[in-house]
Amino acid sequence: MHILTSQLSVRQLLPHLSPEASVTLLKMHFACVLLYYISRGRPQLNPDRLSTYPMVYNTWDDITNAIMENTDVHLAKAVRALKIADAEYNTFGGDKFWIESANMIADRMIHHEKEWDYSGLGYISTWKNNE
Secondary structure, eight states: OHHHHHHHHHHHHGGGSOHHHHHHHHHHHHHHHHHHHHHTTOOOOOHHHHHHSOOSOOSHHHHHHHHTTOOOHHHHHHHHHHHHHHHHHOTTSOOOHHHHHHHHHHHIIIIIISSOOOSOBTBHHHHHHHO
16 A cells, blocks of 8 residues: 555656656655565466456445545555546546556455455465455
């Protein structure tokens, strides 16, 4: 979640930096993301799991309304970052990656886990416990 939300800060800083400083910031941010990914044991990425996950919430309004009752701030911050990314990077509106991601996070938090998972989501063993 922190990798996801840190992208919001990078996005805000870039317009105020020189091109050289922007490149340095992007390289440093990517290095931190990569370091974190490696430090977590390089969990297998499962993009098919996202695209086949049932759409419980079909619109951003549905997701926003659903998360309002949840008290874990991680959920709100993650959904906010995904909604901003959808607005910024989904220029033609056909890419469902951002809303599918938010749908999965909201559904897992509201209907399954009920609280943020600190155990290393992404590890195969974590997914096996949730199937």
